[in-house]
Amino acid sequence: MPEPVNLAQKLSLFSEHWSPKIVAAYNGNDVIVVKVKGEFVWHSHPETDDFFLVLKGRLTIRMREGDVTLGPGELYVVPKGVEHCPVAEEETHLLLIEPAGTPNTGDPETAVVKEKI
Amino acid sequence: MPEPVNLAQKLSLFSEHWSPKIVAAYNGNDVIVVKVKGEFVWHSHPETDDFFLVLKGRLTIRMREGDVTLGPGELYVVPKGVEHCPVAEEETHLLLIEPAGTPNTGDPETAVVKEKI
Numbered sequence: 001m002p003e004p005v006n007l008a009q010k011l012s013l014f015s016e017h018w019s020p021k022i023v024a025a026y027n028g029n030d031v032i033v034v035k036v037k038g039e040f041v042w043h044s045h046p047e048t049d050d051f052f053l054v055l056k057g058r059l060t061i062r063m064r065e066g067d068v069t070l071g072p073g074e075l076y077v078v079p080k081g082v083e084h085c086p087v088a089e090e091e092t093h094l095l096l097i098e099p100a101g102t103p104n105t106g107d108p109e110t111a112v113v114k115e116k117i
Numbered sequence: 118m119p120e121p122v123n124l125a126q127k128l129s130l131f132s133e134h135w136s137p138k139i140v141a142a143y144n145g146n147d148v149i150v151v152k153v154k155g156e157f158v159w160h161s162h163p164e165t166d167d168f169f170l171v172l173k174g175r176l177t178i179r180m181r182e183g184d185v186t187l188g189p190g191e192l193y194v195v196p197k198g199v200e201h202c203p204v205a206e207e208e209t210h211l212l213l214i215e216p217a218g219t220p221n222t223g224d225p226e227t228a229v230v231k232e233k234i
Contacts, residue, residue, distance in 0.1 A: 001182055007190045026168045026194050026214065051143045065118055073124045077143050097143065097214065
C-alpha cells in the first residue's frame, strides 16, 4: 500500500531550486514537489498538459498570450504545446503532476533526473 | 487559455457535501474540489487510481488493509481496484483528480453528475 504524503515534510528534505522530487504516483503520472526561485527556461510539452499548484510563495507563468500569477491555493494547467516560462521572485513551493518521464525543460537533453523522496 | 483557479474561491461557491465540482482539466482528467462530512460508501475504481489531497479538515480513508488519516497538505493515492470508504468527522475540503467520467461511487448507477464551476 502507498504511504500518506505530507507535502511540508517532503519539502523539508531538500533545499535546492528547480529540482523536482517525486512523492507519489497516480495512473502513470508523477506527483511532484519542487522549490523554485528565479526564472526557468521557456519551453513546452508537446505531449502533455502541465499542472501547477502553488503551496507557498508566488509563481508567474509567462506565456506568449499573457501571464498568470498564482499564490498559495491557486492552480493552473498549461495546455499541451503551449510555450511557457515559470518565474518566482521569492522561493516558491509547487505541487506538479505530469506523466512519468516528462522532461522538465521539454527536452530530454537538458532535463533533470527526478528523484523519488 | 484556461483561467487560474483559486481553490478557496471555488469552494466558497457551494455548501453541499459529497457533491464534487470540476474546476480544471488535465490530460483528460477532471480536477475537482469537494466538501465532505460523514461517511461515504465503500467502493473501488477498477480502472483508475484515486487521488486525494486534503485542503482543510481531516479525512480518514478506510481500506480493508488499514486506514490512513490525512490533514491539510497531506495526500494519498488509493490504488486502482482497492476498496475504500472516505470518512470525515468534521467538514473537510478535498482536491481530487480522476479521469473524466469516473463515477464517484465506483458505479455509474449511483454516481452523482459532476458540475463544472
